[in-house]
Amino acid sequence: MIRPDPDFPASYAQARERFLAAARARGARIVSYANPAGPGLDGEALAADVAVLGPADAREVVLIQSGTHGVEGYCGSGVQHALLRAGGELDEALATGARVVLLHAINPWGFSWRRRVTEDNVDLNRNVRPFPVPDGPDVDYEDVHGLLLPEQWPPGEANEAAIAAFIARRGAAHFQFAFTHGQWSRADGVFYSGRAPTWSQQTLREVLRTQVRGAASLYWVDLHTGLGPTGHGELIYAGRDIAADIARTRACWGPSVTSIYDGSSTSAKIGGMVGNAFYDECPGTALAAIALEYGTVPMDGVRDALRFDHWVAAHAPQDAAARAQAREAMLGAFFVDTDDWKAAILRQGREALARASAAIRAA
Ligand SMILES: [Zn+2]
Numbered sequence: 001m002i003r004p005d006p007d008f009p010a011s012y013a014q015a016r017e018r019f020l021a022a023a024r025a026r027g028a029r030i031v032s033y034a035n036p037a038g039p040g041l042d043g044e045a046l047a048a049d050v051a052v053l054g055p056a057d058a059r060e061v062v063l064i065q066s067g068t069h070g071v072e073g074y075c076g077s078g079v080q081h082a083l084l085r086a087g088g089e090l091d092e093a094l095a096t097g098a099r100v101v102l103l104h105a106i107n108p109w110g111f112s113w114r115r116r117v118t119e120d121n122v123d124l125n126r127n128v129r130p131f132p133v134p135d136g137p138d139v140d141y142e143d144v145h146g147l148l149l150p151e152q153w154p155p156g157e158a159n160e161a162a163i164a165a166f167i168a169r170r171g172a173a174h175f176q177f178a179f180t181h182g183q184w185s186r187a188d189g190v191f192y193s194g195r196a197p198t199w200s201q202q203t204l205r206e207v208l209r210t211q212v213r214g215a216a217s218l219y220w221v222d223l224h225t226g227l228g229p230t231g232h233g234e235l236i237y238a239g240r241d242i243a244a245d246i247a248r249t250r251a252c253w254g255p256s257v258t259s260i261y262d263g264s265s266t267s268a269k270i271g272g273m274v275g276n277a278f279y280d281e282c283p284g285t286a287l288a289a290i291a292l293e294y295g296t297v298p299m300d301g302v303r304d305a306l307r308f309d310h311w312v313a314a315h316a317p318q319d320a321a322a323r324a325q326a327r328e329a330m331l332g333a334f335f336v337d338t339d340d341w342k343a344a345i346l347r348q349g350r351e352a353l354a355r356a357s358a359a360i361r362a363a
Contacts, residue, residue: 002337004210007085010200012112013044015077016179019104022084023051028102031201031210034175037119039147040112041327044138048106048203051084052211054099056251059216060360062093063207064353066223068124068274070110074335077111078342089353090140096360098219101211107200112203113300114327115309116334122194126182127229129193129272133184141183141191143170148179148190154309177268178235188314190306193272194244208281217363218282219252219356220289222274222348225334226302228266228295231344234258235352236265236276238289249288251351251357252359262359267293288359292352296336305333 002010009015028051038046048067055064064083066076083090093100105111109119111119133225147166150159166177182193197205198257214219220238228234239245242263250257256266275289291335295300305326311320336342 005078005342007082008153008342009074009081010107011042012040012046013074014041015042015073015081016049016105016110018081019051019077019084019102022048022081023102026053026055026084026087026090033206035199035200038111041107041114042112044112046108046112048108048200049104050207050211051101051104053090054094055201056099058097058099060096060098060363061101061212061215061218062098062221062294062353062356063101063103063212063220065106065221067107067111068222069104069224069226071330072116072223073107073111073223073335075225075345076248077104078348079223080175080345081339082349083353085328089350089357093353093357093360096357098357098360099211099215101207101208102203104206106204111241114324114330115313116306116330117192118198118200120194121187121192121313122197122198123182123191123200124200124271126191126193127183127198127276128274128276128343131196133193133195138183138185140178140181141182141185144175144178145186145189149188149311149314153315155309167330173268176196180268181270182272188310190256190310193247201274201277203282205277206275212278212285213282215285217360218278219284219322219359220278220287221352221356222276222291225296227293227299230295230297230336231341232295233345233348233352234266234294234295236260236267236291236292238273238291239287240276240279245287245289246262248286249290252288253290253355254273262325275294278285288356290352291337292348294348296334297332302333302360305329315339
């Protein structure tokens, strides 16, 4: 259960209702993309919704996105709603002449069912990769699949010892890489890249084509949770390994922007990130892009919730009590229901938009 809050929602259904109402109150143009995998947890329709403010021919576009990782939308939707509802930063962004695009719940199925993955067990932030995937197994992932998702749950001491031994042998960084890089060989595994573009990827591409293509610059903030110290938002560069794009991103959001390409990020080097879609869909547009990655609980807690969630989906999909327990564990791992945490999240979310406005003014 989530305590009532004016911005952070208690369900996907409430998040969507509030987002649309706040966007309408602002006079935003709204475009909705129905997700065919519905209904959601409460029987509601599922959709990714886009609220657009500012001129259609703006040179600069600010895109703020939530729910790439489903359940992480509980946080991201709250930030978007706060910006719409009490939006000094939004006014400031619009005063630059920019178009502001709020993309709500790009993975609505995962948001509603409190899972990180899409309806096809795909990690959307690993899915924007070349297809077909390589022939043969993903050897790095195959080493850890059985450790992460053993036959029995809870896993027990032998499993813990085996994971500890793997980490001792190969290193913690390799372990993190092996299970998070975006494996392609186990459709029921964790951090699965998928074998084709998901509905969410196709929808994101449509949003980029219709809302961003043709602009001179894009400032993109993708809201995430689950990595790093609690309440701290790590600004992780979210484009390809292109020096000019990294420099533009650091010029906007500051030198503290980390990168998976130089080892400065808490995140391992991963493939198939959503940022890749930009390069296909928006030729000629300059990019500054971050994942704003808010810490929740210690990494072991996040990992165990993810493992349990996948274990239930693979081994006990008909067990309603286990599924409810997994949803509760996922929410607890990707959202922190305290006033301090929520205040820190909103402050940093507002700051991220304010910095984009400052960069646009300075350009
Ligand atoms: Zn995420």
